[in-house]
Structures are given as C-alpha cells and as structure tokens.
Amino acid sequence: MTQFLKYVAGIQRRQMLYGTAATLAFLLVSRVVVARQKPVGKAAGGIAHEAGDKVDLVLDINGQERHLSLDGRTSLLDALRDHLDLTGSKKGCDHGQCGACTVHVDGRRVLSCLTLASMASGKKITTIEGLAGPDGGLHPMQAAFIEHDAFQCGYCTPGQIMSAVACVEEGHADDAAEIREYMSGNICRCAAYPNIVAAIEHAKVAMGRA
Ligand code: FES
Numbered sequence: 001m002t003q004f005l006k007y008v009a010g011i012q013r014r015q016m017l018y019g020t021a022a023t024l025a026f027l028l029v030s031r032v033v034v035a036r037q038k039p040v041g042k043a044a045g046g047i048a049h050e051a052g053d054k055v056d057l058v059l060d061i062n063g064q065e066r067h068l069s070l071d072g073r074t075s076l077l078d079a080l081r082d083h084l085d086l087t088g089s090k091k092g093c094d095h096g097q098c099g100a101c102t103v104h105v106d107g108r109r110v111l112s113c114l115t116l117a118s119m120a121s122g123k124k125i126t127t128i129e130g131l132a133g134p135d136g137g138l139h140p141m142q143a144a145f146i147e148h149d150a151f152q153c154g155y156c157t158p159g160q161i162m163s164a165v166a167c168v169e170e171g172h173a174d175d176a177a178e179i180r181e182y183m184s185g186n187i188c189r190c191a192a193y194p195n196i197v198a199a200i201e202h203a204k205v206a207m208g209r210a
Pocket residue numbers: 090091092093094095096097098099100101102111112113114
C-alpha cells in the first residue's frame with residue numbers, strides 16, 4: 001500500500017512538471033507570435049515607431065512644401081502615390097529590384113520603395129512630375145525617350161527617365177556599355193533597352209554632357 005501511494009505521488013509530480021513545462025512553452029511561443037504581429041519600423045534618427053504611430057513631416061517635393069501626418073513606417077513611394085496623388089513613380093516590385101519607383105533626393109537617384117518618407121524630410125525630392133521645367137516643356141531626356149520610342153507599355157518609363165537623368169549627371173554615360181551598366185537597376189519587361197540606350201546617348205548632348 002505504501003509503495004502504491006509513492007507510485008501515485010510520483011505520477012502526480014511528473015504530471016505537474018510536464019504541465020509547468022507546457023505552460024512555459026505556451027507563454028514563450030505566445031510572446032514570439034505577438035512580437036511578430038507587431039512590426040516596428042525606424043524613422044529618421046533611429047527612433048522606433050510601432051504600428052499606428054504618426055509622424056508629422058514637411059516634404060519638399062518638386063519645389064513645393066507638402067505637410068503630411070503619416071505612419072512612421074510609410075515609404076516615400078507610398079507617401080507620393082497614396083497621400084499626394086503623385087502617381088508617376090510606379091510600384092513594380094516594392095522590394096528594390098526593378099527601379100520603377102526611382103526619384104531624386106538631393107539630386108541623387110533613390111529607390112523610393114526602400115526609403116522611408118521621414119528620411120526624406122528636409123531634402124529636395126524630385127519626381128517625374130517635377131522633371132520638366134517650370135514652363136512645362138519636356139526635359140531633354142523625356143523628349144529623347146519619345147523621339148527614340150524608348151518604351152512600349154510605359155510602366156517602367158518614369159523610373160527609367162529619372163535614373164537616366166541621374167546617370168548622365170553622374171558622368172556615367174560615356175558610351176553604350178557604361179550606360180547599360182549604370183542603368184542595370186532599371187528593369188524593362190518590354191525589353192526596350194536598345195531604344196533606352198539610344199535615347200540617353202541623344203539626351204546627354206542636349207544636357208551638355210557629351
Ligand atoms: S518598386 Fe521600387 S525597386 Fe521596384
């Protein structure tokens with residue numbers, strides 16, 4: 001009888017240990033799941049923003065000050081397209097792989113899908129809508145793309161043109177091989193590449209960079 005009681009007590013102890021271990025494992029997994037369901041982004045200055053946190057921004061876009069209150073994790077591309085109706089910059093991949101979203105920030109080409117809007121605050125942003133001069137005439141690169149028929153569906157074209165202007169201004173358009181290399185981040189599914197290269201070679205003359 002005593003041995004039977006010891007046997008029963010042993011089972012109860014094991015069950016309690018198993019129960020405690022299972023409870024701890026459940027709590028641990030729950031915390032991981034909750035943490036994954038609550039993504040955190042980073043704004044300028046490395047300040048972490050949780051979902052729903054708003055930041056007030058003033059963006060200088062195409063020479064105009066635009067005031068916005070956005071979720072701190074909003075990309076520059078989404079700010080342009082969804083909050084400012086500047087839909088010229090295209091969302092191709094949203095992962096930095098196609099170049100369709102290329103804009104200029106302080107004169108340098110950047111992928112707006114990989115740039116937080118808050119990081120562009122205080123900088124000069126130029127989109128395809130602001131590339132033409134104030135008189136509304138076409139930029140030489142835009143004119144060259146039309147003249148050389150450098151697009152088919154046109155989806156990649158705003159990004160191609162913004163990248164092409166920067167490529168010439170960076171001094172990376174000496175010949176066709178260099179243009180192809182420095183434009184390689186801009187994908188054209190219609191494969192209009194020969195015409196795009198021809199347009200850039202033409203435009204660099206008009207831009208005074210030949
Ligand atoms: S949408 Fe930005 S690189 Fe494709």
